[in-house]
Amino acid sequence: MHVNNEMKVEFLSKSSNESFARVAVAAFVSQMDPTVEELADIKTAVSEAVTNSIIHGYENTMGYVVVTCRIIGDTVEIIVEDKGKGIENIELARQPLYTSRPELERSGMGFTVMETFMDEVEVESEVNKGTRVRMIKKINGSR
Amino acid sequence: MHVNNEMKVEFLSKSSNESFARVAVAAFVSQMDPTVEELADIKTAVSEAVTNSIIHGYENTMGYVVVTCRIIGDTVEIIVEDKGKGIENIELARQPLYTSRPELERSGMGFTVMETFMDEVEVESEVNKGTRVRMIKKINGSR
Amino acid sequence: MQVSFKTRNKTLIAEIEGELDHHTSVEIKDKIDKEINRKQYKNLILDFTKLTFMDSSGVGVIIGRYKNIQKRNGKMLIVNPNPQVNRIITISGVHKIVPVFSDMQGALEEI
Amino acid sequence: MQVSFKTRNKTLIAEIEGELDHHTSVEIKDKIDKEINRKQYKNLILDFTKLTFMDSSGVGVIIGRYKNIQKRNGKMLIVNPNPQVNRIITISGVHKIVPVFSDMQGALEEI
Numbered sequence: 001m002h003v004n005n006e007m008k009v010e011f012l013s014k015s016s017n018e019s020f021a022r023v024a025v026a027a028f029v030s031q032m033d034p035t036v037e038e039l040a041d042i043k044t045a046v047s048e049a050v051t052n053s054i055i056h057g058y059e060n061t062m063g064y065v066v067v068t069c070r071i072i073g074d075t076v077e078i079i080v081e082d083k084g085k086g087i088e089n090i091e092l093a094r095q096p097l098y099t100s101r102p103e104l105e106r107s108g109m110g111f112t113v114m115e116t117f118m119d120e121v122e123v124e125s126e127v128n129k130g131t132r133v134r135m136i137k138k139i140n141g142s143r
Numbered sequence: 144m145h146v147n148n149e150m151k152v153e154f155l156s157k158s159s160n161e162s163f164a165r166v167a168v169a170a171f172v173s174q175m176d177p178t179v180e181e182l183a184d185i186k187t188a189v190s191e192a193v194t195n196s197i198i199h200g201y202e203n204t205m206g207y208v209v210v211t212c213r214i215i216g217d218t219v220e221i222i223v224e225d226k227g228k229g230i231e232n233i234e235l236a237r238q239p240l241y242t243s244r245p246e247l248e249r250s251g252m253g254f255t256v257m258e259t260f261m262d263e264v265e266v267e268s269e270v271n272k273g274t275r276v277r278m279i280k281k282i283n284g285s286r
Numbered sequence: 287m288q289v290s291f292k293t294r295n296k297t298l299i300a301e302i303e304g305e306l307d308h309h310t311s312v313e314i315k316d317k318i319d320k321e322i323n324r325k326q327y328k329n330l331i332l333d334f335t336k337l338t339f340m341d342s343s344g345v346g347v348i349i350g351r352y353k354n355i356q357k358r359n360g361k362m363l364i365v366n367p368n369p370q371v372n373r374i375i376t377i378s379g380v381h382k383i384v385p386v387f388s389d390m391q392g393a394l395e396e397i
Numbered sequence: 398m399q400v401s402f403k404t405r406n407k408t409l410i411a412e413i414e415g416e417l418d419h420h421t422s423v424e425i426k427d428k429i430d431k432e433i434n435r436k437q438y439k440n441l442i443l444d445f446t447k448l449t450f451m452d453s454s455g456v457g458v459i460i461g462r463y464k465n466i467q468k469r470n471g472k473m474l475i476v477n478p479n480p481q482v483n484r485i486i487t488i489s490g491v492h493k494i495v496p497v498f499s500d501m502q503g504a505l506e507e508i
């Protein structure tokens with residue numbers, strides 16, 4: 001498959017970077033002429049994955065979150081990675097309403113939102129090594 | 144010096160990524176509460192440096208441009224790097240109106256704009272290795 | 287992000303402006319909880335007219351406030367979410383426990 | 398980015414909307430040059446009212462058009478740049494050869 005364009009953004013696991021990550025991905029994807037709704041879907045899914053790396057992956061420690069974005073034809077691929085504590089049971093983690101941090105008022109809906117707003121969501125994780133979420137969405141755009 | 148926040152964005156040397164680079168840096172710097180003018184200065188300086196890497200560094204070939212952004216107290220440091228053809232005579236290149244590509248209607252004002260809009264501009268370059276432009280600006284903000 | 291308050295008898299109306307994500311949720315929760323405790327309001331209306339973005343962190347904020355209001359035997363309603371926010375509310379099932387109104391008038395009549 | 402044209406006798410008015418950087422400059426130059434050649438306009442007014450951003454690539458675009466207009470013994474003017482754009486125009490000395498007007502009326506009277 002031919003990659004038409006690619007970017008990678010790396011940032012500290014600070015919660016103030018959640019909005020930065022959304023804007024960066026949206027600015028990059030906007031060259032595909034997405035609809036307002038498609039762009040909102042992508043921003044939301046990115047927000048979920050990046051927030052998870054910050055809260056669950058690194059908990060209260062500092063580390064880097066890496067977001068890679070590739071445009072391949074009319075499809076966008078977004079990969080969110082951290083080198084945080086990892087997920088023991090991915091199947092359980094992906095279940096709606098499951099959260100390991102109810103005391104933080106997490107809703108356990110992050111993966112469900114990603115799955116609803118993107119066409120494909122793949123999760124790879126290893127305990128104490130980190131987590132990699134790969135999401136794909138076809139952009140039909142307004143044309 | 145303590146780094147308060149840091150991000151790095153890497154992208155293909157496509158001219159459509161010039162606006163992406165400006166938006167990404169602006170989104171990151173906006174957490175410092177800059178004035179409209181300070182933000183415009185930074186966007187313009189980033190645009191100049193990134194455009195140079197794309198046109199002069201990589202000419203018509205594909206490569207990666209890397210933009211690093213650090214917030215250190217009330218100061219922002221921005222580094223734009225390429226692994227392109229490099230600059231033979233940096234002093235000459237920095238002179239107002241000097242351009243090696245007049246046929247592309249370049250004005251030779253890129254470095255002058257960076258120097259005017261940022262507090263410090265440092266250029267390191269090696270022929271056939273690449274170029275690194277480091278820019279610093281103090282943000283007074285609207286507070 | 288900004289939270290501003292209006293009141294109507296025992297009802298607190300919290301208008302949230304900007305984006306509701308994990309980063310801003312901490313301050314939003316804190317402000318709303320303080321205001322409710324300060325004047326012992328019974329009901330809560332979240333006015334989302336000026337909310338431009340929300341992710342699932344917002345669901346946690348809504349459910350958390352809902353639990354507090356339930357303890358007071360009060361009612362909680364959401365007013366005027368934009369389409370992106372509304373989809374999060376629908377996907378998460380929040381709308382089944384916290385009814386959504388398209389305008390403030392309707393919400394105030396319900397309370 | 399978008400370029401739209403209006404005319405006034407031998408004067409072409411080009412309104413540029415959006416951002417003028419290296420990426421968009423190619424299309425902007427091309428559109429203006431084609432329009433000038435098509436109807437053999439003598440004068441050119443660049444209306445920057447809707448131009449939100451410009452870097453030094455814009456300076457190249459302005460100087461390049463200025464050279465073409467000079468060959469026709471015409472006049473060239475800039476109208477209503479925003480503060481960011483105006484600083485680029487001033488730093489680069491462009492305002493010394495292409496006068497800047499704050500409104501279209503003044504520019505049309507000058508031509």
Ligand SMILES: Nc1ncnc2c1ncn2[C@@H]1O[C@H](COP(=O)(O)OP(=O)(O)O)[C@@H](O)[C@H]1O
Pocket residue numbers: 048052053054056057058082084085086087093094098099100101106107108109110111112131342
């Ligand atoms: N990047 C990550 N690193 C470690 N654990 C994660 C990561 N992402 C998700 N998880 C785990 O998966 C669970 C479910 O995630 P999610 O559906 O987004 O809900 P929530 O963030 O509300 O807890 C989290 O509670 C956490 O235990």
Ligand SMILES: Nc1ncnc2c1ncn2[C@@H]1O[C@H](COP(=O)(O)OP(=O)(O)O)[C@@H](O)[C@H]1O
Pocket residue numbers: 191195196197199200201225227228229230236237241242243244249250251252253254255274453
């Ligand atoms: N990243 C770079 N790689 C190689 N050469 C560069 C780079 N940046 C600048 N230069 C050289 O410096 C010259 C002056 O740059 P600048 O002042 O930005 O003007 P312009 O881009 O209009 O030519 C360029 O014409 C080019 O020869």
